[in-house]
Amino acid sequence: MHADATGPTSCERTDCTVRSRPAFTINEIVHAFIIAQLQSTPAAKVEMDTWYEQSQRRSPVRAAENSKRLTLISLADAKSSDGLEEAVRQGLSRESKTLPCRYFYDEVGSEIFEQICDLPEYYLTRAEHEILRDRAPEIAGWFEGPTTVVELGSGSSTKTRVLIEAFLKRHGALKYVPLDISKTMLEESAKALLGDYPALEIFAIAAEYGRGLARIREEEQSRKLIVFLGSSIGNFRREDAASFLREVRATMRPDDRLLLGIDLRKSADVLENAYDDAAGVTARFNKNILSRINTELAGDFELDEFAHQAVVNEEVGRVEMHLVSRRSQQVRLDALDLDITFDEHESIHTENSYKYSPGEIDELAASADLRRVAQWLDTKQQFSLSLFAPECSS
Ligand code: AVI
Numbered sequence: 001m002h003a004d005a006t007g008p009t010s011c012e013r014t015d016c017t018v019r020s021r022p023a024f025t026i027n028e029i030v031h032a033f034i035i036a037q038l039q040s041t042p043a044a045k046v047e048m049d050t051w052y053e054q055s056q057r058r059s060p061v062r063a064a065e066n067s068k069r070l071t072l073i074s075l076a077d078a079k080s081s082d083g084l085e086e087a088v089r090q091g092l093s094r095e096s097k098t099l100p101c102r103y104f105y106d107e108v109g110s111e112i113f114e115q116i117c118d119l120p121e122y123y124l125t126r127a128e129h130e131i132l133r134d135r136a137p138e139i140a141g142w143f144e145g146p147t148t149v150v151e152l153g154s155g156s157s158t159k160t161r162v163l164i165e166a167f168l169k170r171h172g173a174l175k176y177v178p179l180d181i182s183k184t185m186l187e188e189s190a191k192a193l194l195g196d197y198p199a200l201e202i203f204a205i206a207a208e209y210g211r212g213l214a215r216i217r218e219e220e221q222s223r224k225l226i227v228f229l230g231s232s233i234g235n236f237r238r239e240d241a242a243s244f245l246r247e248v249r250a251t252m253r254p255d256d257r258l259l260l261g262i263d264l265r266k267s268a269d270v271l272e273n274a275y276d277d278a279a280g281v282t283a284r285f286n287k288n289i290l291s292r293i294n295t296e297l298a299g300d301f302e303l304d305e306f307a308h309q310a311v312v313n314e315e316v317g318r319v320e321m322h323l324v325s326r327r328s329q330q331v332r333l334d335a336l337d338l339d340i341t342f343d344e345h346e347s348i349h350t351e352n353s354y355k356y357s358p359g360e361i362d363e364l365a366a367s368a369d370l371r372r373v374a375q376w377l378d379t380k381q382q383f384s385l386s387l388f389a390p391e392c393s394s
Pocket of ligand 1: 116124230231232233234235274275282351352353
C-alpha cells in the first residue's frame with residue numbers, strides 16, 4: 001500500500017479524503033477499508049493526531065497537507081506502565097533482584113536516553129550514524145522500486161533521517177512505518193519529519209514490538225526494509241534475540257530485507273566508560289526506574305541510597321547495569337502492599353547489553369533463518385550494520 005507521491009495520499013482523516021472526491025483510487029479504497037476496520041476494533045483505536053489541531057491553528061494549509069500524509073494507530077495498552085506492577089513484584093521478591101530494562105523508557109527515561117546518545121563516551125550512536133551517513137545511498141541502492149521502511153523502536157527517528165533522505169533521493173517518495181511504544185515520541189517525530197520531507201508518507205504504530213509486528217504482517221503489502229538500529233537487539237538475552245528475530249523474519253517476504261545495528265565486542269575499559277559516563281547521565285537513566293516505581297507504585301526508594309554500577313562480563317560478552325544498595329534498608333511499595341529488604345551492597349540487576357563478534361552476528365541471524373547479504377563497520381570498527389535477507393530467497 002505505497003501511496004503515490006503525486007496522487008492523493010492515505011489519510012487517517014478518512015472523512016476529509018474520501019468524501020471530498022467523486023472517484024477513488026484503489027489505494028484510497030483499501031486505506032479507507034483498513035481505517036474502518038481499525039475504528040471498529042476496540043483494541044486498535046485510531047488516534048486522531050493531536051498535533052494536527054495545534055499546528056492547524058498556526059499554519060492551516062501546511063498542517064492540513066501534512067496531516068494527509070500521517071496515519072497514527074495506537075495498539076498500546078491505555079496504561080503505559082503495562083505489566084509494571086507484576087514485573088516489580090516478581091523482580092524484587094527474587095533472591096537475585098532484577099527489574100526489566102524496558103521500564104526505563106517512560107517519558108523522562110526516553111529523554112535521558114536521548115542525552116546518553118550525545119555523550120562523548122557513548123560511542124554507539126556516533127559510530128552507527130557514521131555508517132549510515134556514508135552508506136545510506138548504497139543501502140537504498142539495494143531496492144529497485146517503491147519501498148516501505150519499517151523502523152522498530154523508532155524513538156525520535158533522528159538516526160533514520162539519513163536513510164529516509166537516501167530513499168527519497170533514489171525513489172522520489174517513501175512510506176515510513178515507525179513503531180514505538182511511545183505515542184508522544186511518534187507524534188513529535190512524525191510532525192518534524194513531515195515538515196522536512198514533503199514526499200514522505202508516515203504510518204506510525206504505537207505498540208509493543210509483538211503487536212506492532214503482527215499489524216505490519218497483516219497490512220504491509222509492498223517491499224519492506226525493516227530497520228532495527230542502535231543495538232537494541234543487545235538488550236535481549238542471546239536466546240531471546242534469536243526468537244525476536246524469528247518474529248521479525250515471519251513478517252518478511254522473500255524480497256524484504258532487515259537492517260540491523262549491533263554493537264561489537266570490545267575492550268572492557270571502553271565499555272565501562274560508555275555505560276558509566278563522567279557526567280552521571282547513565283546513572284540518572286538507571287535510577288529513573290526507581291523514581292518511576294516511586295511515582296507509579298507509591299514507593300519510597302531513596303535514590304541517593306542506591307549506586308549506579310556498570311559491570312563488564314567479558315565471558316558472556318555483555319555489560320550489566322546494576323543499582324547497588326549503599327546500606328541495609330527497607331523500601332515500601334504501597335500500591336503493591338509490599339516491603340522489600342536490601343542488604344548493604346545488594347544489587348538490582350536492571351539491564352544487559354550484549355555485544356557480538358561478526359561470527360556471533362551471523363550465528364544469531366542463521367538461528368532466525370536470515371542470511372547476511374552485506375555488512376558495514378565504522379572506521380574504528382566498534383559498531384556494525386548488517387543487511388539480511390530471508391534464507392531461501394535470492
Ligand atoms: C537502548 N540500548 C541499546 C542501550 C544500550 O546501549 O544497551 C541502552 C543503554 N543503557 C545504558 N546506556 C544506554
